[in-house]
Amino acid sequence: EKGGFEHFMLKEIYEQDKTIRDCMRGRLNALEGQLVLGGIHNYQQNIINAERIIIIACGTSWHSGLVAEYMFEEFARIPVEVEYASEFRYRNPVIKEGDVVIAISQSGETADTLAAMEMAKERGAIVLGICNVVGSSIARVSHEGVYTHAGPEIGVASTKAFTAQLIVLAMIALKLGRRRGTITEGRFRELLIELDQIPEKVKKSLDLDEQTKEISAVFKDAKNFLYLGRGYNFPVALEGALKLKEISYIHAEGYPAAEMKHGPIALIDEDMPVVFIATRDSSYDKVVSNIQEVKARKGKVIAIVSEGDSLIPGIADYVIEVPHTFEGFMPLVSVIPLQLLSYHIAVMRGCNVDQPRNLAKSVTVE
Numbered sequence: 302e303k304g305g306f307e308h309f310m311l312k313e314i315y316e317q318d319k320t321i322r323d324c325m326r327g328r329l330n331a332l333e334g335q336l337v338l339g340g341i342h343n344y345q346q347n348i349i350n351a352e353r354i355i356i357i358a359c360g361t362s363w364h365s366g367l368v369a370e371y372m373f374e375e376f377a378r379i380p381v382e383v384e385y386a387s388e389f390r391y392r393n394p395v396i397k398e399g400d401v402v403i404a405i406s407q408s409g410e411t412a413d414t415l416a417a418m419e420m421a422k423e424r425g426a427i428v429l430g431i432c433n434v435v436g437s438s439i440a441r442v443s444h445e446g447v448y449t450h451a452g453p454e455i456g457v458a459s460t461k462a463f464t465a466q467l468i469v470l471a472m473i474a475l476k477l478g479r480r481r482g483t484i485t486e487g488r489f490r491e492l493l494i495e496l497d498q499i500p501e502k503v504k505k506s507l508d509l510d511e512q513t514k515e516i517s518a519v520f521k522d523a524k525n526f527l528y529l530g531r532g533y534n535f536p537v538a539l540e541g542a543l544k545l546k547e548i549s550y551i552h553a554e555g556y557p558a559a560e561m562k563h564g565p566i567a568l569i570d571e572d573m574p575v576v577f578i579a580t581r582d583s584s585y586d587k588v589v590s591n592i593q594e595v596k597a598r599k600g601k602v603i604a605i606v607s608e609g610d611s612l613i614p615g616i617a618d619y620v621i622e623v624p625h626t627f628e629g630f631m632p633l634v635s636v637i638p639l640q641l642l643s644y645h646i647a648v649m650r651g652c653n654v655d656q657p658r659n660l661a662k663s664v665t666v667e
């Protein structure tokens with residue numbers, strides 16, 4: 302069942318190079334420069350013409366929605382709002398005929414996400430579902446949708462479903478960008494090639510397991526953690542913090558690194574581990590300054606950096622190097638050591654990682 306792994310969560314973390322490949326199979330052909338998303342064929346024109354896209358989800362799926370916001374706006378130049386399903390459904394949101402609502406859900410059964418979709422549908426929106434579980438309620442309520450094909454996710458903490466969601470969302474964003482003419486054919490092809498190389502890069506990141514375990518041993522008794530990132534890595538900071546708190550019961554917060562100075566910086570002292578997702582992207586220099594600010598207050602810095610980074614190792618206490626890719630796809634790679642970090646810390650603390658207390662795999666209550 303667990304394929305020789307001690308827990309389903311670890312097995313599922315290790316499966317990700319394969320599940321990402323499965324998710325792209327039959328859809329992405331990098332050599333030919335082709336991207337086929339059969340699941341959103343009938344409504345493709347409506348999506349291309351949409352004036353805005355609203356993404357609704359909960360938890361980890363909401364984090365992949367945040368990454369999608371940046372990708373959709375960058376590639377397709379369509380304004381995107383990302384909403385917690387539970388907040389969206391209980392206010393009186395402005396939804397116009399022709400708005401596109403994308404619901405993201407591993408289980409396809411999350412009550413709030415399902416109800417939010419039904420409401421949006423009643424008000425004339427086109428609703429698309431991105432689900433992992435085939436034939437789930439959310440899949441059935443959607444006008445159309447794309448499955449993530451990550452296979453059954455048993456561990457309560459979502460890992461492989463998250464990375465598969467990111468792949469599906471990247472493919473949709475690229476497809477829209479190409480069809481709307483907001484990215485050039487050349488750029489489109491380059492990005493397909495980058496996407497095609499993600500499984501290998503994820504696989505390489507899994508080699509960081511031992512190093513991550515050593516770092517976990519140092520910090521396993523910490524009372525709090527801060528996770529900071531900017532741009533595409535901001536949602537990764539949120540996801541890293543969520544993973545840690547749900548399975549290890551250590552309090553953790555994710556923040557956009559630039560917001561640190563508006564409050565959380567007050568928390569920093571020599572007992573505060575701060576995980577920076579600081580890969581080489583358009584906000585790199587700014588993140589380096591944020592790391593220096595934390596070090597100036599004696600915080601302990603664990604930095605996830607791009608391979609070959611020569612600056613951050615001189616500043617941070619611990620450095621984890623991941624393979625580099627286009628910044629929009631970096632979350633697929635940078636999240637891997639964060640999944641491993643939370644896993645090892647939870648195991649070292651004797652927690653039940655596959656079935657953390659108070660949590661259920663699908664939240665069918667409101």
Ligand code: F6R
Nearest residue numbers: 360361362406407408411458459
């Ligand atoms: C986090 C986690 C939850 C789910 C959330 C949404 O690891 O498992 O936060 O992501 O309950 O679930 P789905 O994606 O099934 O709608």
